Amino acid sequence: MWDWGYANSILPKLLEVIPTTLASAILGFILxxxxxxxxxxxxxxxxxxxxxxxxxxxxxxxxxxLLIQLFVLVFVFPQSFNITLSPFLAGVxxxxxxxxxxxxxxxxSGIDSVPRGQWEASIALNFxxxxxxxxxxxxxxxxxxxxxxxxxxxVMFKETPTLSAITVVExxxxxxxxxSASFKYVEAFTLVGIIFLVLSYPSSLLxxxxxxxxxxxxxxxxx
Amino acid sequence: xxWLSLDLLPPLLKGLKITLLLTVISIVVAFCFxxxxxxxxxxxFAIVRAIMSTYVExxxxxxLLIQLFWIYFALPMLLDVRLxxxxxxxxxxxxxxxxxxxxxxxxxxxAVPKGQIEASTALNMTPYQRxxxxxxxxxxVMMLPGFGNLQIELLKGTSLVYLITLADVTYxxxxxxxxxxxxxxAILAWLLIxxxxxxxxxxxxxRLSERKVVKGRG
Numbered sequence: 001m002w003d004w005g006y007a008n009s010i011l012p013k014l015l016e017v018i019p020t021t022l023a024s025a026i027l028g029f030i031l032x033x034x035x036x037x038x039x040x041x042x043x044x045x046x047x048x049x050x051x052x053x054x055x056x057x058x059x060x061x062x063x064x065x066l067l068i069q070l071f072v073l074v075f076v077f078p079q080s081f082n083i084t085l086s087p088f089l090a091g092v093x094x095x096x097x098x099x100x101x102x103x104x105x106x107x108x109s110g111i112d113s114v115p116r117g118q119w120e121a122s123i124a125l126n127f128x129x130x131x132x133x134x135x136x137x138x139x140x141x142x143x144x145x146x147x148x149x150x151x152x153x154x155v156m157f158k159e160t161p162t163l164s165a166i167t168v169v170e171x172x173x174x175x176x177x178x179x180s181a182s183f184k185y186v187e188a189f190t191l192v193g194i195i196f197l198v199l200s201y202p203s204s205l206l207x208x209x210x211x212x213x214x215x216x217x218x219x220x221x222x223x
Numbered sequence: 224x225x226w227l228s229l230d231l232l233p234p235l236l237k238g239l240k241i242t243l244l245l246t247v248i249s250i251v252v253a254f255c256f257x258x259x260x261x262x263x264x265x266x267x268f269a270i271v272r273a274i275m276s277t278y279v280e281x282x283x284x285x286x287l288l289i290q291l292f293w294i295y296f297a298l299p300m301l302l303d304v305r306l307x308x309x310x311x312x313x314x315x316x317x318x319x320x321x322x323x324x325x326x327x328x329x330x331x332x333x334a335v336p337k338g339q340i341e342a343s344t345a346l347n348m349t350p351y352q353r354x355x356x357x358x359x360x361x362x363x364v365m366m367l368p369g370f371g372n373l374q375i376e377l378l379k380g381t382s383l384v385y386l387i388t389l390a391d392v393t394y395x396x397x398x399x400x401x402x403x404x405x406x407x408x409a410i411l412a413w414l415l416i417x418x419x420x421x422x423x424x425x426x427x428x429x430r431l432s433e434r435k436v437v438k439g440r441g
Contacts, residue, residue: 001301063375063422064415065382067393072415075400076408158286165386172289185296193293197284204284 007187010178014171014191018199021170024091025157031096032156033149036103040111043104058101066162070094074166091163099156106148110141144218147211154203158196171195228409231399235410238395239417245309245391246378246421249316253377254370256321261328262354275325282322288383291315295387308389312381320377327369331362364436371429375422382418392417 042054061069073090077083085093114137122132164173175188263275282290295311298304306314335358343353385393396414400407 060415060419063379063426064418065379065393067382067385068411068414068418071397072411076411079405080408158284161286161288162383164288172292176292179296184300185292186300189289189293189297193285193289196286196289197281201280201284 001186002190003184003187006182006184007191010188011191013178014174014188014195017169017171017174018195020088020168021160022157024088024095024160024163024168024170025153027092028095028099029153029156031092032099032103032152035096035100037107039100039104040107043108044111058104061098062101066094066098066159067165069098070162070166087163087166087168090166091160091168094166095156095159095163099152099159103149103152106145106152107141109148110145111137113144114140144214147207147214150207150210151204154200154207157203158200161192226409228406228413231406231410231413234395234399235392235413235417238390238392239421241389242378242381242391242393243421245312245316245381245384245389246374248313249320249377249381250374252313252317253320253324253373256317257324257328257370260321260325261332264325264329265332278318279322279325282319283326287315287319287380288386290319291383291387308384308387311387312384312389316377316380320373320380323376324370324373327366327373328362331365331369332358334365335361367429367433367436371426371433374425374429378422378425379418 039054039058042050043058045051070090073085073094074087077085077090118136118140119132122136127136160168160170161172163170164176167173171192175192179185179188260275260279263271264279266272266275291312294315295306295308298311299306339357339361340353343357348356381391382393384391385397388394392414396410399410
């Protein structure tokens with residue numbers, strides 16, 4: 001059933017869209033990183049009227065499927081708010097917004113891991129709030145989260161096939177088009193699977209290695 | 224009360240039933256695969272470890288939607304069998320979340336203190352007794368939070384089955400939308416609300432059962 005000649009002939013078409021797939025994942029990840037931090041900070045705020053709505057919003061985003069959120073961006077936004085987004089842009093925003101709620105938890109765990117003494121020392125040194133956050137807390141809380149962030153980048157990369165549902169021409173969409181033209185789905189879908197595996201597996205090994213290395217350094221007292 | 228669009232609910236709830244049924248069956252299947260692969264990766268036999276690791280890495284390294292399409296469109300062509308959308312969905316969700324769950328199982332078992340294993344060896348327990356009576360009950364408590372998160376992810380993941388035309392709640396919503404595009408905002412709002420209620424209920428169930436298990440060990 002597997003046709004090598006045919007597989008060879010469609011491979012270039014699939015490889016061609018890898019940049020789109022990667023771009024949507026990376027741009028989505030950057031957006032998620034940028035949105036995640038303010039969400040994490042707002043949820044820690046002592047002002048209830050800030051902390052509460054942000055917490056509710058982020059729990060809502062986390063508990064509902066990305067697919068439906070993408071549909072909202074492409075179907076409801078043009079109709080209700082007169083904002084028309086290209087499928088790619090909607091995909092990036094959807095991915096970024098959805099995963100910002102996950103990344104905010106990562107930031108939170110990083111912030112929580114800063115020892116209390118650091119906060120107290122900043123007060124003793126008469127640092128103001130902004131300076132405490134920028135010079136003391138964030139520089140210590142973000143580096144330990146880098147491996148987890150890396151994992152989320154890989155997770156988001158693997159989530160990009162969902163964007164095919166809003167007609168973003170990424171790997172799975174291309175495979176579907178190729179498959180439906182020739183009724184040969186086996187080669188197209190298998191190749192997409194292999195491409196994802198080839199890209200994501202080494203990256204996850206890299207993240208694991210980074211994680212081990214950071215743990216080792218931590219024990220030695222370097223990081 | 225028009226703005227509530229309650230007339231949309233009956234067809235959506237019909238779809239929600241399929242979504243919930245699919246979620247429950249897939250959780251059971253995923254749980255079985257998670258135990259099998261999680262324990263298999265700790266096996267004494269290298270061949271079992273190799274097979275289970277390959278399964279886990281393949282399913283964690285590609286994405287759910289690709290697996291779903293592969294099982295629904297490609298697998299029947301390869302093996303010349305017919306799979307219903309429901310069967311394909313259960314297989315894909317079960318295998319995918321089973322692979323993620325196996326990591327929860329494996330890491331929890333590895334987190335049981337070494338002294339426990341040594342003590343059960345000293346008590347002359349067989350490897351089976353050791354796992355069944357000493358290691359697994361302690362690992363189980365540690366597994367629950369991880370499983371809870373995966374169950375929510377699985378519930379959200381079921382929305383993708385709409386793309387292989389299984390009549391879940393998303394599918395019903397999109398069908399309603401094709402009748403009257405002007406009602407898209409109401410339909411999608413209801414979809415979001417229904418999914419939120421479903422995952423929140425799941426969260427509460429998980430939390431309750433966690434409390435129960437922890438209480439038993441207090």
